[in-house]
Amino acid sequence: MVDAGAVRPAVAEQDPRVERSRRVILEAVLEELGAVGYGALTIESVAARAGVGKSTIYRHWPGKLALVEDAFRTLKAPVMVPETGCLRDRVVGLLEQVALLVEESTYSACMPALIEAAERDAQVRDVHRRFSAERRAVLVDLLRDALESGELPATTDPEILADGLVGVLLLRRLMLYEPLDPALAATVVDQLLPAPPARRPRKGPRRAAAR
Amino acid sequence: MVDAGAVRPAVAEQDPRVERSRRVILEAVLEELGAVGYGALTIESVAARAGVGKSTIYRHWPGKLALVEDAFRTLKAPVMVPETGCLRDRVVGLLEQVALLVEESTYSACMPALIEAAERDAQVRDVHRRFSAERRAVLVDLLRDALESGELPATTDPEILADGLVGVLLLRRLMLYEPLDPALAATVVDQLLPAPPARRPRKGPRRAAAR
């Protein structure tokens, strides 16, 4: 049940009550993490919030840490990769999804608790790293493709550029506590995304269209 | 003692034992925050770590929250503003200090706990916001001066650029858990800092010297 390698049990559960219990419990864990954080989360508070008996939780997980790990693993954030439009618009499209994810998703609510828990436990850290890296890769790949097709200067480092784009949102969420303007994603892209290299040197906007 | 408006008591303490107690206790709080986080921090663990009696803590603070707030307020991170060299080198100098702060300072150790505590309590959030904003302002001002003196394109937004530069480091510390390469600051600057606008259009590096 807590095997890190099996998010979903390979063999289907016979009794649907098991799956139902697991689901409401893990949902309650995420709510509790957002409400009180990792340190203050207790098995009893999760049981109360989920409306299940404490014994049901201990039937499926050995303790708080394994429970929280499993809950974090259920976090999903599907990414829609824009396939039409110019590079600038596609990057804006991706970054708008990141802004939503960082501002008002379940993940956003749990982020401080996740950061805190990851600092204490290596397995939670792996879960978070994987979650972050998967979404980061989408943006990095988009930028790398653009680089190879000549839409970005040859000196561009796709990873640093991607981290810079996302980092603006992250910093404002975690350190400055500013509500994220819906237009911020576009502004950030216009500020940080280099203009495509001119085939022949001539005058023109050095950046992607400055909004 | 816990007045938010008075980091240092206006009137000097008569008894040096008071100041000494306060100091060792606040140091112990920061250590404890780095070691176990905010949720798991207890008054008793702080007392044990500081080598003082529990009563001494309750003599000076009403509870855990006020204690942690005061401890966070003691966080200092003086910033040396480089005044010589080209813009690129000055920004690199600043960003290297940020990298150090984010990677291996007392602040870095407490950052997850601080983020977590700030999410739950408005006063902690204010402390963190002020701490972040003060250091951010140094970089923003540097960039704004450069902008006004024509060392940056007129379309540059100093705040977004600053957040992007710092955001790369923050994201890698908090989400990707990568050790920060000492050369990363320079690489980030060379990737994200726009080249000064050419007075007359002519061929040349579009960016600050690429490494």
Add this chain to the structure above:
DNA sequence: TCATAACGATACGCAACCGTATCGTTGACC
């Protein structure tokens, strides 16, 4: 030298949560 106050240590009752065990109920499957 002396009065004072901050100190460390310790003990207290109280509350919360731990993880386990028990038990009657209920829903699933044959």
Add this chain to the structure above:
DNA sequence: GGTCAACGATACGGTTGCGTATCGTTATGA
């Protein structure tokens, strides 16, 4: 319709931390 497993509720002893009170010790400043 009968069997059985998962369920919720509840109680348990044990542990930990709370915040307060007390007390003898010790450093300070008059």
